[in-house]
Amino acid sequence: MKQFTLSLAFFLCFSLTFANDGYKLWLQYYPFENAEHEASCLPYFLKISVVGNSQTISVIKEEIEIAAEGFFAKKHKPEFQQNPDARLWIGTIESVPANLQAAWKSELSQITEEGYWIKSQAGRLYIIGKTDKGLLYGTFGFLKAVQTRTPLDGFEILENPKIQLRLLNHWDNLNRTVERGYAGFSIWNWHRLPKHIDQQYIDYARANASIGINGVSVTNVNANALVLTPEYLEKAKALADAFRPYGIKVYLTARFNAPMILDNLPTADPLHPAVQQWWKNKAKEIYGYIPDFGGFLVKADSEGQPGPHNYGRTQAEGANMLAEAVKPFGGIVMWRAFVYNEKTPTDRIRQAYDEFKPLDGKFRENVIVQVKNGPLDFQPREPFHPLFGAMPKTPLMMEFQITKEYLGQDTHWVNLASMWREILDADTYAEGKGSTVSKVLQGKVHPYSLTGIAGVANIGTDRNWTGHPTAQADWYAFGKLAWNPDADVDRIATDWIKMTFMQDQDFINTTKGIMMKSYPILVEYMTPLGLHHIMARSHHWGPGPWVTGGGREDWTATYYHRATKDSIGFDRTAGGSNALAQYAPEWEKAWGNPSTISLDYLLWFHRVPWDFELSTGNTLWNEMALRYQRGVEGARWMEGQWIQLEGKIDPERYQHIASFLRIQVEEAVWWRDSCLLYFQQFSGKPLPQSVEKPLHDLNYYLNFKRNFVPGI
Amino acid sequence: MKQFTLSLAFFLCFSLTFANDGYKLWLQYYPFENAEHEASCLPYFLKISVVGNSQTISVIKEEIEIAAEGFFAKKHKPEFQQNPDARLWIGTIESVPANLQAAWKSELSQITEEGYWIKSQAGRLYIIGKTDKGLLYGTFGFLKAVQTRTPLDGFEILENPKIQLRLLNHWDNLNRTVERGYAGFSIWNWHRLPKHIDQQYIDYARANASIGINGVSVTNVNANALVLTPEYLEKAKALADAFRPYGIKVYLTARFNAPMILDNLPTADPLHPAVQQWWKNKAKEIYGYIPDFGGFLVKADSEGQPGPHNYGRTQAEGANMLAEAVKPFGGIVMWRAFVYNEKTPTDRIRQAYDEFKPLDGKFRENVIVQVKNGPLDFQPREPFHPLFGAMPKTPLMMEFQITKEYLGQDTHWVNLASMWREILDADTYAEGKGSTVSKVLQGKVHPYSLTGIAGVANIGTDRNWTGHPTAQADWYAFGKLAWNPDADVDRIATDWIKMTFMQDQDFINTTKGIMMKSYPILVEYMTPLGLHHIMARSHHWGPGPWVTGGGREDWTATYYHRATKDSIGFDRTAGGSNALAQYAPEWEKAWGNPSTISLDYLLWFHRVPWDFELSTGNTLWNEMALRYQRGVEGARWMEGQWIQLEGKIDPERYQHIASFLRIQVEEAVWWRDSCLLYFQQFSGKPLPQSVEKPLHDLNYYLNFKRNFVPGI
Incomplete structure (x- = not known):
């Protein structure tokens, strides 16, 4: 990477004034x-x-x-x-x-x-x-x-809002670290609560109200039971009091075995009367503090979290117990469908559907099941989650990730609304053509009594809230799409730019141009052709297609790309895991054939030989290499576009974005070079002429390591 | 504690505008x-x-x-x-x-x-x-x-500055936690460095330059050797480049066994040629990145840090090895005197003097020994450190703690300049009357070739930098006193108020009135009469006179107050540890007699019977109780004074301070009640009439526990 030199001009840029740090958002x-x-x-x-x-x-x-x-x-x-x-x-x-x-x-x-x-x-x-x-x-x-x-x-x-529950989910821990947070630390200063209500809490509520968000879950889904104790309920109450005038309800994450942790119950079995009573008492206690408490958000039986499985119970039995506890007070339970286990002998992405589909209709009326946009885990591009459209008797809500765990984290500019638009527009065919995910969420496909969209917040202590100045647009667009999932994302971007920066038409056009192209560009330099989960281990920052071994196969990259000398990709057709069968017949047909499937999902559903000729006329290997190259060129184009805007806006925000674009370009190159060198070991083929030579050899990338990557 | 209710007026106060978050400091x-x-x-x-x-x-x-x-x-x-x-x-x-x-x-x-x-x-x-x-x-x-x-x-x-080295010491870890930091997390975003220079780094440099600070040690003295690797040196270089135009040099903390950690050397013995060569190479490498690198700050042989003792070497031998490594490049070594060990069979506060005094004259000319203001550890009140004046041939620099580890942490208002003035004005008598600590530091008592004052920074990610808005005054005053240790603290306060808030004379007088009385008030409600280290275990937030047992006796409260049915206090006269003998004969005389010693230091130097009659005419027990009561009344007076200023300044800063004063008053009551109940077990005497009855019984306080207290 090039040496970073601080020129005098650079200083003039940075230092002119306290300027605009972006705190006022849009x-x-x-x-x-x-x-x-x-x-x-x-x-x-x-x-x-x-x-x-x-x-x-x-x-x-x-x-x-x-x-x-x-x-x-x-x-x-x-x-x-x-x-x-x-x-x-x-x-x-x-x-x-x-x-x-x-x-x-x-x-x-x-x-x-x-x-x-x-x-x-x-x-x-x-x-x-x-x-x-x-x-x-x-x-x-x-x-x-x-x-x-x-x-x-x-x-x-x-x-009129088309969705009832429009929530931010904070994955904020009580020690103020934020899981998958890249904008500093938690804005909740629990130690100073309840006595000190920081102005930032009020400004947070203002910003949310301005885009229609009406609920926030303030604690991590990997939950700490302490938040259910008086020490923290008093603090949560102070937040709820501060947010109430802005139309925002507080929700808490419930650790499923809290009765054991907090009160030494011998079990957390949801069918055990003492456990049920414990949660009823706890709900009553919480409503004593917060009369309009929203309810619980629960991650159970997933990634080490306790849940009903520990007692041989179903997800419905677990959810219903909590639902009964909060029901007298008007509360709800948002039960996450992100349940999977490395011991289950099937494709990880099948598991949520396999588990929840049979439970359709078995949930209490104040339960809503919260489903991630795709069946894996917030990858740059996934097909929509097959549960959408598959649960006619169970309200489903969407979980988007506004924080960019797998999409460049704090320093890449990618307009998430473009991705969300794709998902919301996807047709489930549940009740015939036009049964889009958006309509499912709105309760128009099946008559849901509860509707909701949640977004995992990208907010932290950074002075501009979101780390990347443009990540404010993701928060903004999330609110707008939660209010109206059919909203036009081009219009959302225009409004955001005008409200955040200026009215100058050149500035708007150029900035929106970057935004509207940023998502496909990122997919190309990270995970083209349906590649997925090839990020570095644990922190997920940067490439890691070589990640293998360790305790869990479903947490490695090789589990997902399965590259060999002959082919690459995960066969999810009938000949493989048959996850494809979880979708409507229309999709089985459209995605079932490697020659006709959209190339966006090719390696998601198919194992494909390296020299297989694609619809573009290129072999798989050449197409992959060309897409990585195109992604890098796209990132450079974004930087080139932005640099033309110097002087139009305040130097602070301009320079912040410019420096992050520099990082984005360099990391796009890192992705391209390391992934192509790694996969080339298998394909054994040369890079096409128009693809630049890698800067280093594969060994360099295998050994590249950075300490204290944020978000874990 | 009273229930916190959010009135409408409260909201009007908070929400009026993005107002003034205090980021611009003074x-x-x-x-x-x-x-x-x-x-x-x-x-x-x-x-x-x-x-x-x-x-x-x-x-x-x-x-x-x-x-x-x-x-x-x-x-x-x-x-x-x-x-x-x-x-x-x-x-x-x-x-x-x-x-x-x-x-x-x-x-x-x-x-x-x-x-x-x-x-x-x-x-x-x-x-x-x-x-x-x-x-x-x-x-x-x-x-x-x-x-x-x-x-x-x-x-x-x-x-003209009277001190050459005017440094902030950040106890910031590479994972962005801050040891003893109460204003959020580290402002150094290592992950984004070196590519992204945040505007906050520039504003930090501006603020420091405005008060004459010319050096910063950016990492914790409990050091991570990683900061000496290329990954972090590249980042430190970026900070140094950003600070250089503001006249600020970067220093790093050196982990003494870094050669073993980073390059698998079998030893870190400072007399081993391979170790010496390793540091010489490392210094050369660092200066390749940062040509004007300031040098190393070292905590060795203390609280688990490695050091020369591990190899049977002296502190001088350890410091000199590093000094020789940086000497060719003009660097210096700041070697901390905070060396003590629970295995040394003597009073902890004696140990630094016992260790360093015999080494006077044995340090290289580019070493300066950094000594805390008192011989224990940043207590609300300590006598000055006896090393000042005792090292004629070794430059000594002062280490003040701007962050308030033992003084209420983030939420108490106490004007530290008042405490520092006491220390700086203290007479060492080293070269006769008038040999004040200030003059020692200026090299006027002994002709030091290096002079310096360091302050442990109170800076974090909080929007106002320092957590408590008034803690900005401590940062400001630190800079002013480092420039001129004889500066008038009343004038410093006036200037700070004018630059930070407004010119209104009523506002200035009232605010300065609070500031000038805040320090003695805090000492009275926390540690009157020379009590020390009676804070809660580990995090040091709140009272903990009952702290006893555990791995280290010198980390308990009972080690320091030694209360029994008969008496209380630590005998440090000739009949006890004789730490008193480390001071000049004038002090031995003044402090040696419990009847004539300043009551501020009574229990620091003496064991005193509960019914011993003091110069005030009160017994020790009554005087202690009355001082705790007076401290509480002082805190209430501070709050009452501040409340009169509502409407004078922006509501955001006004309300921030007001809510913290509410906390301060409640915590002052907590200190008084819990300490008096605890000590009453020993004294067996009733509280004087004018002392308010405790709100709870002792058991309540013994069991009061808060989770995730910041700063550890």
Whole structure:
């Protein structure tokens, strides 16, 4: 790698000012560019009627004040009063004046619990919701329109969330390390809670509310039972109190054997009356602290976590016991489907389906099963999880990973919304064509009483929250897709860029261009053609196709790619593990033939000889090499695009992204060179001409080791 | 403890705006309050001549730009040019115009290597130094004058540092935990180095330069040898490159057995030629990365660290080996005197003196011995370390702890400068009366070729750097006292308040009032009358006078207070450990008699019966109880004072401090109640009337346990 030299110019760039560290996320509320447009927006910020009186109503007023301070550079301060001249009116349906109620009967009837309607009428803008929470979302909808410089005169929008549970999952440990966290450490300072409520908790709630997130699970799914003790419940209560005005509920992760750990019960068997009683008492205790406690998120029988299997019970029996405990208080249980075991003698990716599919209909009504987007584990590209569409009687919710465990972690720019769009648009064919994952999640394929989308948070103590400045876009897009899984990701990106940086069209186009191409580029330099889990051991940072041996075969790379002198890939057709049969017949057909399957999934489902000719006309080996090369060229293109934007935005964020792109390019080369050298041992074939020669020999990569890689 | 309720008012307070998170420290550069004064300062910021061309000169210009942006609310931008109209002129001595050189001959000759002179002459302000580094300090001196609203017309000041080595010691581990760190985690993101230089590193350097700190040891003294490998040297080089323009050198901690760990040498014996050669090679390698590398900081033979004792060698032999390795490159070795061992059959606090005193004169000239302020370990109050004044032929440097391991950690407000002033003013009598610790450090008592003061940093990932907003004052004051150990701490506090918050006289007076009384208040509610090391085990947070047993007697509280039914205290007179004899005869006399010793040190040096009558007229027991009570009342008074300031400053910092003061008051009560209940078991006497009844019984406190206390 090239020597890093600090030029004077570099220093000038970095040091100019305390500048913009990105802490304000997409709520920058920066001043208008255009005086005319500013003048047209200003009246809506001067006199404002907000009907009602609650903590959420106060938050609405504060947020408008914060926004106005930014938009108008502190020159104007909103006045809140029941003012007949008010140009902005905010209130729930029942407070709408009678004459308008009548006129708007049809529209008002369409607003759901958390939804809102913004309507321009006679020079006045009305933000109407069914609840104060709807008004809060409506206020953020209004502010977003201003942030994106949408004309307000005549503005109208009706927004109802299509998903009920829109959650962040923090994998934060009580010692403040974050499992798979790459933006520093946990923002929850448990030691100072409950007495000190940090401003960051409030700003966290503001950011989440602005994108419609209404729940957070604050602790790691690899759970510590201590969080269920009074010491920590008092602290969780303080967080819940801080988040409540923002419409956000707190959830906790429940360690399945907590009754044994905390109170020395001899068992955690979910059918044992003492265990059931313990959880009922515990639920009651928790609701004593947090009356609107959301419920439990549970990882059981997976990767060392205790669970019902330990007692010969099913996942449904485990989940139902917890569900009964929280049911009297209105709580729910989110039970993760990420259950697999190296002792189960079948393909790891089959196991969740094999285990859960037979349990369909056996879960209590306040249980929702949380399923990762793909059947393995957040790989750069996986086919959608076959459980989607396969559980008509059991509500399923999506688990996306916003933190990028397998996608470059803190320093690679990849627009996750592009990947999520692919998954959400995938057709399960469960009830015929058009039964997309998105529709399954919305309860439109099967009538689910609970719907949900969770995202594993990418938030930490880094000054900009997410480490990579552009990882803020993933948090933002997650919220937007949880609200509406059919939302247009191109539009989401445009809005995010405008709200976060600036309105300049060149800047928007170039940045969005990078974002929209970033996902396929990353897949190409990391895991082209359906390769998967070839990352380094344990920390998963960087390439590790050579990872083999150790305690668990399903935690090695060789288990997944199975390269030999002849072929590579995992045969998951009927001749192999037949995981393919977990999908609809349409997919069995489309993916069953190595000559016609999308090349994106080729080695996921098939073992393919190195000299097999693909639809591109290339042999498998050549195609693989060309894709790795193309990925590197893509990363370089991204860097080249970004560098053109120097001077457009503040130097701090510009330089932060530029330095990370430098790392991304170098790591893309590392991926390409090491993977191709490794696989070349098997293929025994030369690299195509257009593929650059590796910088080092294979031995260099096999021995490359870095200490203290974050996230584990 | 009282239930914490979130009122609406509370939310309004917290949420108003992203407000001021304190990141800018004392470099707030906020606008002028007074238009006339602003007008008088403005000309100095419009046209500026800065002579020279170096990274440091660029930093000077940038800092003036940042300051001007703040002072004048972006209305004026400085122009830098060799302008004959320039009202501000910055340049080294040799660039001063010939006529002025002659006129100012005497003053110019007084400027030392890092010093500066600011001189007003004919309506122009000159900042003159011997080096660019001196100019940088001079620029910060000038900006401080503006920050504190000092009239610039006629302004003149000559400043030369009285100490050469002014260092921060970070006890930061490579995994980013911070030993005894209470402001989050390490700001060094090793994983992203060397490619990504975070803006925070630059702002860290700016802050340090502004108070004259010229060196940082970036890794924990409980050292990991890995930092000496190319993987980390490349990263340390990146930090050194980033800090260099700010006049800051990087130092590393050296693990004494690194040759064994990194290269499998059979020994780390400092007299073994292979070991010596290994360190010589290593030094050469390091200087290849960092040409101005400062040198090594070493903790040896202490608390499990390897050292020369392992090979039957002296501390001097160990230090000299490293000194010879770095000598060709101009490096130094800071060798810590914090050497003690539970197997040495004497009072722990005697051991450093016993070990080092006989080695006086045996250290190489590029070794400086780093001595903690007191002979134990950063207790709330200790007498000064007896090594000061006892090593005429060996340069000694001070080690203060800015992080508050034993002084309430993150949530107590205590102005450490008050404690440091006590230590610096203490008279060693080494060369007769007036041989203060300060003078020893300055090399005025014995002619030291090296002088230094180090502070264990209180910096972490918290948004305000230091956890407690007021702990910024400790960082600031440390720098000021390292520059001039005779500086007035009242003046330091005033300046810090003005630069950090505002000019309002009421605010300044009240805040300074709290600061100036905070130290004696804390000592009274924690460790009155010379009590020491009665903190909880291991994490040292909260009271633990009952700590006993375990592997090491010298890590228990009972070893130090030795309470029995009859008496309490550690006899360190001739009848006891005779540690008292390590001090000058004047102190032997003053401290040798329990009836005349300052009550601050009573139980440090003496065993005293519970009913012994003190100079106050109270028995020991009553006096102890009354002091604990007074400490609690003091903490309440601090809170009451602060609460009066609500609305004066931004709500974020106000509320942060207010919530911490609430914690401080409750913890002061916890200290008083638990310590008095514990000691009452021995004294068997009732509490005086004016002492409040404890909230709980002793058992409660003995069983009070908190998980995941930070800093270990």
